[in-house]
Amino acid sequence: xxxxxxxxxxxxxxxxVEDDVRLLWVLRDLLxxxxxxxxxxxxxxxxxxxxxxxxxxxxxxxxVGEIRPTDEITTIEGLPDTVGADLHPMQQxxxxxxxxxxGYCQPGQIMAxxxxxxxxxxxxxxxxxxxxxxxxxxxxxxxxxxIRRAIKQGAANM
Amino acid sequence: MPxxxxxxxPPRALTPQGMKRRRFLGYLIAAPTxxxxxxxxxxxxxxxxxxxxxxxxxxxVYDLSDLxxxxxxxxxxxxxxxxxxDGTVSFTLPRAESGQGITTTAAMLIAEEMGVDVSDVHxxxxxxxxxxxxxxxxxGSASVISIYTPVRVAAALARGRLVEAAATVLGDEAENLxxxxxxxxxxxxxxxxxxxxxTRAANSVTREAVTELxxxxxxxxxxxxxxxxxxxxxxxxxKKYTMDLDVPDALPTMIARPPTIKGTVQAINNRAxxxxxxxxxxxxxxxxxxxxxxGTTSSAVAVRARTFGQCIDAVNALDISWGRGNVDGESxxxxxxxxxxxxxPANLPSPTPLDEVGGQVPLATEVVTRPLDAAGATESxxxxxxxxxxxxxxxxxxxxIADVRDGEAEIWTPSQIPxxxxxxxSQVLGIPQSRVTVHVPRGGGAFGRRLFSDAALDAARVSxxxxxxxxxxxxxxxxxxAGRVHPMCISRVRATYTxxxxxxxxxxxxxxxxxxxxxxxxxxxxxxxxxxxxxELTLSQTVFLLTASVPYDLGAVTLGYNEIFDFDRFATGSVxxxxxxxxxxxxxxxxxxxxxxxxxxxxxxxxxxxxDERAQGVLEKVRDExxxxxxxxxxxxxxxxxxxxxxxxxxxxxxxxxxxxxRNREIRGATTGPRVRKVTVAVDVGLPINxxxxxxxxxxxxxxxxxxxxxxxxxxxxxxxxEGSWDDYRYTRHWNAPTEINVIVMPPSGDRPGGAGExxxxxxxxxxxxxxxxxxxxxxxSFPIGHTKDVPxxxxxxxxxxxxxxxxxxxxxxxxxxxxxxxxxxx
Numbered sequence: 001x002x003x004x005x006x007x008x009x010x011x012x013x014x015x016x017v018e019d020d021v022r023l024l025w026v027l028r029d030l031l032x033x034x035x036x037x038x039x040x041x042x043x044x045x046x047x048x049x050x051x052x053x054x055x056x057x058x059x060x061x062x063x064v065g066e067i068r069p070t071d072e073i074t075t076i077e078g079l080p081d082t083v084g085a086d087l088h089p090m091q092q093x094x095x096x097x098x099x100x101x102x103g104y105c106q107p108g109q110i111m112a113x114x115x116x117x118x119x120x121x122x123x124x125x126x127x128x129x130x131x132x133x134x135x136x137x138x139x140x141x142x143x144x145x146x147i148r149r150a151i152k153q154g155a156a157n158m
Numbered sequence: 159m160p161x162x163x164x165x166x167x168p169p170r171a172l173t174p175q176g177m178k179r180r181r182f183l184g185y186l187i188a189a190p191t192x193x194x195x196x197x198x199x200x201x202x203x204x205x206x207x208x209x210x211x212x213x214x215x216x217x218x219v220y221d222l223s224d225l226x227x228x229x230x231x232x233x234x235x236x237x238x239x240x241x242x243x244d245g246t247v248s249f250t251l252p253r254a255e256s257g258q259g260i261t262t263t264a265a266m267l268i269a270e271e272m273g274v275d276v277s278d279v280h281x282x283x284x285x286x287x288x289x290x291x292x293x294x295x296x297x298g299s300a301s302v303i304s305i306y307t308p309v310r311v312a313a314a315l316a317r318g319r320l321v322e323a324a325a326t327v328l329g330d331e332a333e334n335l336x337x338x339x340x341x342x343x344x345x346x347x348x349x350x351x352x353x354x355x356x357t358r359a360a361n362s363v364t365r366e367a368v369t370e371l372x373x374x375x376x377x378x379x380x381x382x383x384x385x386x387x388x389x390x391x392x393x394x395x396x397k398k399y400t401m402d403l404d405v406p407d408a409l410p411t412m413i414a415r416p417p418t419i420k421g422t423v424q425a426i427n428n429r430a431x432x433x434x435x436x437x438x439x440x441x442x443x444x445x446x447x448x449x450x451x452x453g454t455t456s457s458a459v460a461v462r463a464r465t466f467g468q469c470i471d472a473v474n475a476l477d478i479s480w481g482r483g484n485v486d487g488e489s490x491x492x493x494x495x496x497x498x499x500x501x502x503p504a505n506l507p508s509p510t511p512l513d514e515v516g517g518q519v520p521l522a523t524e525v526v527t528r529p530l531d532a533a534g535a536t537e538s539x540x541x542x543x544x545x546x547x548x549x550x551x552x553x554x555x556x557x558x559i560a561d562v563r564d565g566e567a568e569i570w571t572p573s574q575i576p577x578x579x580x581x582x583x584s585q586v587l588g589i590p591q592s593r594v595t596v597h598v599p600r601g602g603g604a605f606g607r608r609l610f611s612d613a614a615l616d617a618a619r620v621s622x623x624x625x626x627x628x629x630x631x632x633x634x635x636x637x638x639x640a641g642r643v644h645p646m647c648i649s650r651v652r653a654t655y656t657x658x659x660x661x662x663x664x665x666x667x668x669x670x671x672x673x674x675x676x677x678x679x680x681x682x683x684x685x686x687x688x689x690x691x692x693x694e695l696t697l698s699q700t701v702f703l704l705t706a707s708v709p710y711d712l713g714a715v716t717l718g719y720n721e722i723f724d725f726d727r728f729a730t731g732s733v734x735x736x737x738x739x740x741x742x743x744x745x746x747x748x749x750x751x752x753x754x755x756x757x758x759x760x761x762x763x764x765x766x767x768x769x770d771e772r773a774q775g776v777l778e779k780v781r782d783e784x785x786x787x788x789x790x791x792x793x794x795x796x797x798x799x800x801x802x803x804x805x806x807x808x809x810x811x812x813x814x815x816x817x818x819x820x821r822n823r824e825i826r827g828a829t830t831g832p833r834v835r836k837v838t839v840a841v842d843v844g845l846p847i848n849x850x851x852x853x854x855x856x857x858x859x860x861x862x863x864x865x866x867x868x869x870x871x872x873x874x875x876x877x878x879x880x881e882g883s884w885d886d887y888r889y890t891r892h893w894n895a896p897t898e899i900n901v902i903v904m905p906p907s908g909d910r911p912g913g914a915g916e917x918x919x920x921x922x923x924x925x926x927x928x929x930x931x932x933x934x935x936x937x938x939x940s941f942p943i944g945h946t947k948d949v950p951x952x953x954x955x956x957x958x959x960x961x962x963x964x965x966x967x968x969x970x971x972x973x974x975x976x977x978x979x980x981x982x983x984x985x
Contacts, residue, residue, distance in 0.1 A: 001436075017465070018436045022963050025465035029410055034402035035395025037602075039553050040634040041470065041963050043974040044827075044885040047553060052968070061967030061974075076395035087394070094393040098385040098850050101858060102257025103392030104553040104602030110393060112972070133893045134825055136972050138884050140553045140603050141257050142861025143854070144895035 005069045008033060009078025019065030024048050026064045027075065035076035035107045039138065046137040049108035049115075050075045056115035076107035079114065090114050093154035101141035109137045109147055117155040127155045181368045182311040192241040192319055192359040194367075196312035237305070239268060239312040241320070245340050245353030247274055249312075252284040253305070254296035254574045256552070256604035258915050259851035262387045263302055264309055266847055270379040271313035271372055272320070273337025274352065281387065286576035286596035296574040297609055298736075299804040299913025302847060306911055307371075314369040316359075323359035324350050374845070374909050381906065383850040388600070400557040400570050400599045401631055408559045408627035409439060411462040411620055412469035414476045415446070415640045417956035418483030418877035419728065420456040427477040432461065435475060437468035440626070444619040446640075448612045449675070449726050450586045456484070460620040462628055467963065470633065474958035484727060486877035490646070493874065494544060497648045497668050500722050536661060538654045539751050543744040544940045547872040547879065548644040548865075549887050550733040551637040554602025560617035561627035562587060567594045571614040572601030579611040583618050606732035607642050610673075633960050638881040642731035643872060645670035649744035653712065653752050660752055660767075663712035667741055671721040672698050673730045697725075705736050708745060709802050710767035712752075734862050738803060738920030740941070743867075746799045746924035747937055760928070761786050761798050772907050773800050776809035776840035779902055784811035784838030793817035794835070797928030801921035805912030806843035810860065810921040812896075813837070814929040821984060827977025829869045829888045829944070831984050832933070834860075834926055836898040839918060844908035852914050853901040859918025860899065861890040866923040867930060868894070868983045869944040882954035882961055885977070888944070934984070944983025951978060 005014045015030050027033040039047030043061040050059055051074040079088045090110050100106045112135050120127045132148050185195040240248045255261045265279035317337055324342035325332040327350055334345045343349040391397035423443050433441045440462040447455045461472040558571035567589055573579040576596045584591040617630035647669035654662040674697040702719040753763035761781055768774050777800045793816045800809040816832040823830040839856045846852050869888035872879040881887040931937040940946055954961045966975050
């Protein structure tokens with residue numbers, strides 16, 4: 001069982017586990033980082049959306065063996081630190097709009113939204129309804145309307 | 159409610175002048191700090207409701223909310239409020255919190271009566287408490303209705319004790335004192351915080367006490383927008399769901415399930431080999447019978463491992479010989495054939511009079527008050543509507559942690575029915591109920607799925623068998639293929655009309671049996687003598703009659719319901735609503751046709767035939783605020799519907815865009831097609847407690863309605879469902895969600911709150927269906943409309959049972975590598 005070393009939420013970690021165990025389970029079952037949620041295990045529901053080196057990805061579909069020692073993983077728990085505040089502007093927007101119902105998908109929704117806004121920003125534009133239409137994160141409570149409004153608010157403050 | 163049936167009830171005054179305030183009995187409980195318990199001695203709610211006359215549908219006088227309320231009444235005295243030494247208030251709520259916001263609502267009720275900030279009231283969820291009997295079920299949108307009075311009574315008792323204790327300290331008369339912001343204030347300006355009164359106000363002996371409730375016109379918290387009590391935890395990842403709880407040695411556990419519904423294990427052919435796989439600690443066969451002692455049996459193989467990833471790999475590595483399932487060979491087509499072949503429901507129900515509630519009338523069937531014209535003068539519209547299987551899966555799958563050792567069981571599971579879960583666990587484990595503890599963590603959605611104890615039973619059986627704690631989670635594939643489904647059904651409608659009026663409306667609903675045994679069975683049985691139709695009805699027919707209605711005056715109305723199969727042939731249940739998500743769309747599509755035949759505007763046609771003032775109010779509101787009848791391009795159209803249920807009224811006006819530019823949107827792997835662009839909802843629940851939470855429930859109901867119309871369904875083929883995950887099961891996603899949704903909460907129309915969780919589902923489904931029919935000029939008769947068009951995904955294998963996790967997650971974002979082309983359900 002080879003050790004795997006990488007950085008999660010600013011902390012250097014080492015885990016002993018088989019190469020092919022997906023990162024989601026390494027985070028949740030071995031490191032007790034439970035913000036990223038299981039919703040499908042096959043990269044379609046996006047409940048586990050987190051960031052690797054600043055861009056969004058789905059740890060349910062990445063073998064831990066593919067993570068390099070220099071990689072920095074950010075989960076919802078580490079998102080505020082990326083802006084040096086208690087809350088990321090996107091989280092604040094989520095609170096202001098009272099977005100969550102059951103809340104299970106919301107860490108993934110927020111991580112996807114931050115990535116989307118950053119991508120649009122890199123293209124020199126603000127996020128549009130068409131961009132939001134393409135977010136794949138599933139929500140069974142049906143919070144989509146509030147997510148849409150919150151993303152626009154969060155984007156304005158990022 | 160049609161005019162000939164119901165005299166319009168005058169809106170109840172919110173603060174009746176000169177009305178004597180009612181006194182409520184409760185308990186002051188002996189405890190180190192102030193603790194009180196509420197008892198609901200009597201409730202005028204039903205008596206205060208003017209009985210409609212002369213010919214109501216059953217649900218208009220005694221509906222599901224009444225049943226649930228009556229069932230909880232005898233045990234409501236066991237709800238307790240505790241004031242802590244730091245001045246905060248604790249309340250343990252015997253309900254599930256799965257996103258519907260009931261903990262926030264409870265905190266508001268307590269804050270209102272006690273005069274404390276909402277943020278200082280901490281609501282947790284009660285373990286299973288069998289002494290609560292029916293007062294620990296979360297279903298039928300009944301939670302707010304059933305806790306509204308008892309929770310306030312407990313809080314009011316606490317406030318009374320605080321004021322008494324403060325009077326001594328402040329040297330003032332109790333009647334001069336008031337409470338606000340967690341302090342008791344005197345008229346002289348002195349005050350004392352609750353924290354300093356917590357022990358002073360404590361009781362040394364438990365005794366009865368009486369209190370009065372705050373009048374409605376003095377409410378300062380109820381009716382104000384309050385964010386969820388756990389919103390910060392939810393957006394920071396700190397909110398703990400069952401699988402996030404720290405229970406030592408409760409290792410991940412998953413299940414290899416049979417390839418067909420309710421199949422059985424004949425043999426495990428490679429147990430030792432799988433047991434030797436990395437991380438695996440146990441491989442064990444268990445019964446997965448979810449109806450212990452009642453239904454059919456099924457079995458499966460459980461694997462416990464260090465990580466869930468290793469569980470998935472081990473499940474797929476198992477070589478199992480499977481026996482037959484329960485419905486092998488059945489497919490959508492064979493079920494449809496059997497539904498059609500079933501005799502149409504008779505002219506239900508029996509002529510038992512409604513004497514319990516005052517009306518000497520036949521049930522559901524209405525007397526024909528206007529003779530039909532001579533032959534040739536009437537015409538009729540006949541339609542059959544088909545509704546396919548739907549999944550009630552939440553984002554958080556079925557989960558449970560179980561530790562069954564040494565004749566004791568400790569379970570954590572987000573059950574909607576923890577007492578029933580506890581009873582079943584006791585039964586299957588052979589452990590007395592008193593030694594089975596069921597904790598209820600907050601759930602990641604429920605929608606009816608957690609009215610069944612499948613995951614808790616699975617986990618407990620595994621733990622007992624191996625003698626170790628387990629953390630059991632269903633795979634998403636199991637959620638589709640082994641989970642509870644809304645049964646496939648058909649609705650046959652016949653409307654008879656003359657040149658200027660509708661004279662008769664018949665609707666006969668035939669469904670695959672719905673399993674109400676766990677959700678409603680005992681409750682209905684216990685209330686059977688009080689129900690206005692005591693005999694000969696099945697549970698399903700009872701639930702049907704408690705929920706089904708036609709809100710409009712359509713002449714003589716006949717409603718009937720019957721089922722095929724035993725209740726447990728399939729694993730069925732409710733999907734965020736019971737019958738009305740199918741029953742109402744079928745009805746409303748025909749109502750639109752009637753309006754057209756009679757040359758009337760669809761909205762005004764409905765409005766003219768509504769007598770219920772609240773229903774009229776919400777319909778007029780969406781007409782005015784939603785721009786009914788505004789100019790829209792060809793291919794875009796509106797649909798509008800009003801619906802009464804759970805002591806409330808809701809109107810939904812939806813605009814659907816079916817133009818090619820919209821339908822042909824390309825988002826890989828997405829259901830594009832027609833899109834609901836704009837939705838206006840007006841809702842009147844009597845007394846709205848938290849408008850913010852109420853709006854959220856309406857929005858959610860709309861999203862579910864959209865899925866019901868276009869693509870949210872399961873395809874049954876040869877004994878199991880083809881769907882194996884999200885994306886296969888096409889619930890509403892961001893790309894389907896309306897870009898504009900406006901929910902209007904009507905001002906209070908009564909002094910009691912109604913239910914909200916399911917209220918919008920039937921109305922939204924119907925409104926979207928009507929809009930789609932108008933936009934395309936063709937009325938759909940099969941739902942969701944995409945169901946029979948295609949299976950727009952590659953069907954995942956049934957053996958091995960779980961789709962393996964991909965490995966390309968570093969490159970496949972946002973679109974997963976397996977996504978197919980976009981799907982237009984209307985093409």
